[in-house]
Amino acid sequence: xxxxxxxxxxxxxxxxxxxxxxxxxxxxxxxxxxxxxxxxxxxxxxxxxxxxxxxxxxxxxxxxxxxxxxxxxxxxxxxxxx
Numbered sequence: 001x002x003x004x005x006x007x008x009x010x011x012x013x014x015x016x017x018x019x020x021x022x023x024x025x026x027x028x029x030x031x032x033x034x035x036x037x038x039x040x041x042x043x044x045x046x047x048x049x050x051x052x053x054x055x056x057x058x059x060x061x062x063x064x065x066x067x068x069x070x071x072x073x074x075x076x077x078x079x080x081x082x
């Protein structure tokens with residue numbers, strides 16, 4: 001699953017804002033419900049892919065923009081830090 005989510009983040013322009021938003025929600029739910037999984041997600045490059053997607057600014061919908069605070073919260077409040 002981390003590889004699929006990472007692909008969605010890296011190709012967010014191709015997948016669209018709705019899929020990006022769903023992938024971001026899955027990522028943040030995984031981290032909130034099982035904080036120990038962050039190391040696996042980090043090893044797969046998921047946090048960096050997410051941050052790259054939002055820094056480039058290719059988020060094409062309000063749904064994609066609305067999910068950013070929740071995801072940043074999940075990424076920053078884990079045991080290892082962002």
